[in-house]
Amino acid sequence: MPPARDLQPLPVPSGSGALDVLPTLQRALDGAGPALLPVPDEPTEESRRVLDALGAGTPLAPGEDADDDPTALVIATSGSTGTPKGVLLPAAALRASAEATHRRLGGPGCWLLAMPAHHVAGIQVLVRSLVAGTRPHAVDLSGGFRPDGFAMAAQAALQGPGPHYTALVPTQLGRLLSDDGAGLTALRKFDAVLLGGAATPPSLLRRAREAGVAVFTTYGMSETSGGCVYNGIPLDIAQVHVDGETGPVALAGPMTARGYRGRPDSAAFTDGWFRTGDLGRWRDGRLEVLGRADDMIVTGGVNVAPLPVERVLAEQPGVREVCVFGIPDPEWGQAVVAAVVPADRAAAPAADALRAAVRERTNAASTPKRVVYLDELPLRGPGKPDRRALAARIAGEPSDDR
The missing domain is CATH 3.40.50.12780 (ANL, N-terminal domain)
Known part of the structure; x- marks a missing residue:
């Protein structure tokens, strides 16, 4: 041998x-x-x-x-x-x-x-x-x-x-x-x-x-x-x-x-x-492909796949990039969060408008409880948003809804 x-x-x-x-x-x-x-x-x-x-x-x-x-x-x-x-x-x-x-x-x-x-x-x-x-x-x-x-x-x-x-x-x-x-x-x-x-x-x-x-x-x-x-x-x-x-x-x-x-x-x-x-x-x-099974967000007993929510948000005016993930929530188990990179930070789309678009195109459970605005998304590998890094970062920060 x-x-x-x-x-x-x-x-x-x-x-x-x-x-x-x-x-x-x-x-x-x-x-x-x-x-x-x-x-x-x-x-x-x-x-x-x-x-x-x-x-x-x-x-x-x-x-x-x-x-x-x-x-x-x-x-x-x-x-x-x-x-x-x-x-x-x-x-x-x-x-x-x-x-x-x-x-x-x-x-x-x-x-x-x-x-x-x-x-x-x-x-x-x-x-x-x-x-x-x-x-x-x-x-x-x-x-x-x-x-x-x-x-x-x-x-x-x-x-x-x-x-x-x-x-x-x-x-x-x-x-x-x-x-x-x-x-x-x-x-x-x-x-x-x-x-x-x-x-x-x-x-x-x-x-x-x-x-x-x-x-x-x-x-x-x-x-x-x-x-x-x-x-x-x-x-x-x-x-x-x-x-x-x-x-x-x-x-x-x-x-x-x-x-x-x-x-x-x-x-x-x-x-x-x-x-x-x-x-x-x-x-x-x-x-x-709807995303990773382990990225699934369980909020109020409902399974929410991040990718369909991201697709809706990415189509909204003023949104350059977006990543959706879950963070611990005492009431819902997990809360749906959308991290948005605006095309123009000074004219970022309103959080209420983004939520309304998701609610209309998907359902109430998929609607982000929080919307946070970032200059860029953390990435891993060749270009994938790092959901874990985002979740760890956002969990301890107040929302930047507007």
Whole structure:
């Protein structure tokens, strides 16, 4: 029996420096060398915690690797718990995801990396490029994501033969649309723009399509090698099961991880299915995801899913971003809270108007008991609002209703 392969850190620079890892990534896809754990190249307390928790520098355990399909990447994800987990992604799963994505979008093409490549959405841009045999380009993220920086990188990427693809999170798309400059002009020229990492407000999606952007919303996670449902329709390799009319979502297919590092008995992986922890339903033949089951707010004995409330609020005039969550309440058990980032803080929409919109479009239980106004939402991962951080912060603060 050959010796167990080690799990080695893969420090990934931001921006164009991320392209330097392509040769190492190619070797991992080919099954040569160790399995790789992508982390930011600038050491942080978070990255050190991930390296320690996932046993970087130590061998993969039995069941975490296979001679005929080696584990290429171990992607760190905290999910909704904040505890680091290492998602074991075989080379075949990454390739299957990349190839299915190309089939859905219109064939192998040239990719522009616009997000950190130590997350699954970013590193899959590099994997797709390797599978396609094309050289990717990258946006300079040293000063954060800026529309002018995107425009500059996109100009270089669009000069090569197509088709041309990129992947964004909703916050990035919103900035490009609001800037309405060279970045948006360049974005319109891409044959497909994958949009994931966080729920996309319908109003943002509508604005993008009205602006001529070829947006594909994606649903997936590290455990499925990234997105496996595009515009609500599964990729041709993906199976989706929803338990009941509205219930837990499970995913299966060759893009699925083989499990978690150090957690051989995880109940999330059962009989070839990955149980996502999300709630969803089928609507007009498309999967509609309602959010995490553990994000569900129980207020006065009624279950309230945050995502439908967020969709209503995001469509209201003057709302740039919103996140809905629950905080402890002595009367209701939990109170529904909406954290709103106004387009103009000096002219923020009135809390009563926001509540009325939710009550009209959903129900009384879903109506926020509190509305708080923030300059920005705390984020985790590639661009998801951090509900836990918001709940901890807001629980001890007075409301800023107006």
